[in-house]
Amino acid sequence: MIRKTVKSVCAAAAFLGMTAAAGFAVDFARIGTSSVGGGFYLIGNTIAQIGNAAKNGVNYTAVTGGSTKNVNGLAKGDMEFGMCQSATVDEALNGSGPFKAPVKSIRFVAAIYPMPCHVLVSGEDMKSVADFRGKRIDYGAIGQGIETYSRIILNAYGIKDEDVTINRYGKTESAEALKTGEVQGNFWTTTAPNAQVTDMITGGVRLLSIDEDKRQQIVKEHPYFALATIPGGTYDKHPDDVNTIAAIGVLLSDEKVSEDVVYKTVKAMFEGQEELKKRLPAYFSNFGREHALDGCAMEIHPGALKYYKEIGLIN
Numbered sequence: 001m002i003r004k005t006v007k008s009v010c011a012a013a014a015f016l017g018m019t020a021a022a023g024f025a026v027d028f029a030r031i032g033t034s035s036v037g038g039g040f041y042l043i044g045n046t047i048a049q050i051g052n053a054a055k056n057g058v059n060y061t062a063v064t065g066g067s068t069k070n071v072n073g074l075a076k077g078d079m080e081f082g083m084c085q086s087a088t089v090d091e092a093l094n095g096s097g098p099f100k101a102p103v104k105s106i107r108f109v110a111a112i113y114p115m116p117c118h119v120l121v122s123g124e125d126m127k128s129v130a131d132f133r134g135k136r137i138d139y140g141a142i143g144q145g146i147e148t149y150s151r152i153i154l155n156a157y158g159i160k161d162e163d164v165t166i167n168r169y170g171k172t173e174s175a176e177a178l179k180t181g182e183v184q185g186n187f188w189t190t191t192a193p194n195a196q197v198t199d200m201i202t203g204g205v206r207l208l209s210i211d212e213d214k215r216q217q218i219v220k221e222h223p224y225f226a227l228a229t230i231p232g233g234t235y236d237k238h239p240d241d242v243n244t245i246a247a248i249g250v251l252l253s254d255e256k257v258s259e260d261v262v263y264k265t266v267k268a269m270f271e272g273q274e275e276l277k278k279r280l281p282a283y284f285s286n287f288g289r290e291h292a293l294d295g296c297a298m299e300i301h302p303g304a305l306k307y308y309k310e311i312g313l314i315n
Helices: 002-021 039-053 067-076 086-094 146-156 171-180 195-202 212-221 259-271 273-279 302-310
Strands: 027-032 058-063 081-085 106-121 136-138 165-167 185-189 206-208 226-230 242-254
Touching: 027 039, 027 067, 027 259, 039 058, 039 081, 039 106, 039 242, 039 259, 039 273, 058 259, 067 081, 067 086, 067 106, 067 146, 067 242, 081 086, 081 106, 086 106, 086 146, 086 242, 106 146, 106 195, 106 226, 106 259, 106 302, 136 146, 136 171, 146 185, 146 212, 171 195, 185 242, 195 206, 212 226, 212 242, 259 273, 259 302
Parallel strands: 027 058, 027 081, 136 165, 136 185
Antiparallel strands: 081 242, 106 185, 106 206, 106 242, 226 242
16 A cells, blocks of 8 residues: 555656646636536546647636536636536626625636527427416526526516425436426527427427517517527427527636636637537537637637637737
């Protein structure tokens, strides 16, 4: 045991010595994602893999979380990067929703992908979002962004928390709860098509459109959302277009994180964008410099800003 420990210490020392000789120290960067099975979980792990493959002196690790949890984790210094959806970013900056005070230290890094909201229902009596009143609705695990946009959409129909029975599941459990009818409604902002949604629809779950006047109202009151349509035929048994709204999934950091770490991370992501698209096309198909600042209505981290100026995206 002692001999193994000595060998481990020597190996670690040798590794640190080699990195120092190479001209840089090893930094560590934790990327907040979502619960296992969520889109953010897949994205964060893929970014970590691409970052580590770049061998830029930063050691990346993906950790589970959720939009709200990631914002709080960034502010506390529990992580260096965090995935978040745009509605939660807005709440964090304004100190509303789950945030008791504005979180002013978070900084924009890059837009990753648009997230059309899938309004998922179980039961033939669920014909409109208005029918969510009095039903069992999944608000997602505590700390996830689903809670934010669930309230925004339901509030547009005059439905408050006290008007529904709130359930909380992770993504995998939520899918099963919908298929069995344990919950009767849920809102997923994710790519279209989405494999889990496809599986749920096979199991009898249905998609609903958001009424036109309501989605226009939501976008007007919450401009970080955009109008979106899931084309007819994207999912089995849904030949007609599904009209909805979309948030933007973004990567955030905090003002306390060094400019160098953020710069190296953004550089690795954009230089490795073809590999990102190959590994996870469902989420990175639109990723690139032309969409890098989509949904950005906040201060950009100096490290990201440095890279965007370097490639001529920002003067």
